[in-house]
Amino acid sequence: MARTGRRPGTTQTREEILRAAREQFADLGYDGATIRGIARAAGVDPALVHHYFGAKQRVFIAAMRLPFNPADEVRAIMADREHDHAESILRFFLRMWDDPQSRDPMLALVRSATSHDKAAEAVRGFMNDLVVHHISKELGLPPLRAAMIGSQLFGIVLLRYVVGVEVVRSADTEEIVAMYAPAIRAVIEDGDPARPTA
């Protein structure tokens, strides 16, 4: 009475791949790690890694247990014409970071990236790949401009969740959205003045 169509051993194989991926990212950085190398370290065919996870970016997300793929979320938000994009990005981001279950793996990654050079190398490559090749395309903005939105979001991460500055830590989500969305909108809209605002 299997609940899914997965064959026995599938979960174990996936975990083997993710364990190998974590090692490869830690040892070689994001840019140095390859699907081929991860597959070799896990003792599986590269096609299987691709079948389970997709591109390297998605392998990294699964390996680090990140709760979502930022590029997928930004795509969904930009496709929604009924809500203000800046507010939606901010509200989604705060929801993910306010919930301890989704926050913990992200916080672990940020902490390790700020204190260990090897971890920084992996996060640096992952974020650059994500911004330059994915987020900027979803937003229709140049890479640096897309990164400036990421900068605004990770500033909140630093003050609210990492350092925990009281006035930011205790602020109501909607209070932050009301104050900060115009700032995010300023970066989005200056890059494309023709974009509708809501």
Add this chain to the structure above:
Amino acid sequence: MARTGRRPGTTQTREEILRAAREQFADLGYDGATIRGIARAAGVDPALVHHYFGAKQRVFIAAMRLPFNPADEVRAIMADREHDHAESILRFFLRMWDDPQSRDPMLALVRSATSHDKAAEAVRGFMNDLVVHHISKELGLPPLRAAMIGSQLFGIVLLRYVVGVEVVRSADTEEIVAMYAPAIRAVIEDGDPARPTA
């Protein structure tokens, strides 16, 4: 042929006070440390600590070897009616962080605050005191709004100097100023629509 009017032993006494301050901030956090306690640990009169450094905030800045007092800089920028305040804040902040000599002590503090609970406690209290009691007054904004400007600035710190995401790390200062100043202006001006823009 002394260059200054300081008596012999002054430099040594100052260093003793700063060493004691670093220990007290590390042991008790920012809120727990007191001028009186620092003086006692240094074996001097509290009035001497105040004479050399001023309020606790300034003792912290000196103890951590921070290159400037953010409140003083914001006051000077806001008093200047000839330049756009958002651009001036951003340009000053990037100049301090781009120069390794002023960057190193700030970076050390950010790194320790993101990886050690004790250091986080000290930085957390310092930043809250600074934002709530000083920066917000200099800007004429509510504390949370002042903190949201800090959030935007520290987002750049995280991406450009700590993690070193390539697209942000390699960006020209003036390119960042041009893209990011409108976002900082949005937070400043929404809090006070009557403020002149330049």
